[in-house]
Amino acid sequence: MGISKTILFTAEQNTLARLAKGLAHPARIAILEYLLDSNTCCNSNLVAELGLAQATVSQHLRELKDLGLIQGTISGNTMNYCIHPEGWREASDLLIHFLGRSPFPSTCSTTC
Amino acid sequence: MGISKTILFTAEQNTLARLAKGLAHPARIAILEYLLDSNTCCNSNLVAELGLAQATVSQHLRELKDLGLIQGTISGNTMNYCIHPEGWREASDLLIHFLGRSPFPSTCSTTC
């Protein structure tokens, strides 16, 4: 199929999955790391930084922008991308809250 | 294409992306939430819990098991699944460390 049955799940579960999907590519991880690290803010010398074609980088940037994790502003000829502070905070808070849970100290051998 | 150019990225970036991909489906989020919540530990009444076919649930469980996030033990006729404590800890630590970063307080308007 390739289509997820989102109807079956809670809004929170779908949101978490959607955010995780945004991080589910090394290029997008690399972009976010680059933007998180660079105090000089952003722009698409990302094309040089990553080894991908310009069209591909643009596509990844769009995904991150659609998720609200980054934002871009036009500066004449070029685009400046940077982390979207609120979007990033919200997303990472949600994911961290999910990931921060610890399992009960029960083993699999426990009968159900 | 559909294939990621993992060669271009660091091992850490690929690992983070692989873990995120594991979480990139609401059914897998739901499975993990269920296993994290249930002190009774596991097993595949997950098929009833989620609204998906048995084959589909089994497939999602396999993905989570391959990532080391859960583990399963055979108990006679049935499988008992539960969170893999070390695997879950390692994975969540890696992701939380990445997500915990804050952007520099620079705006996109900063020239690069």
Place this chain on the structure above:
DNA sequence: CTGTTATATCGCAATATTACGATGAATTTC
């Protein structure tokens, strides 16, 4: 031993993702 139950896997169909060349729009440079 036979039938039932629980689960993994195979094979397939539908859809999504990834990657890139080509093209177009906007802007700068000369």
Place this chain on the structure above:
DNA sequence: GAAATTCATCGTAATATTGCGATATAACAG
């Protein structure tokens, strides 16, 4: 203005993901 630069988008090809029915295997129940 003409050429060059920067970037988004379109179209397309290759591969991945999702979902499920069917089937195989193993264990249990009678």
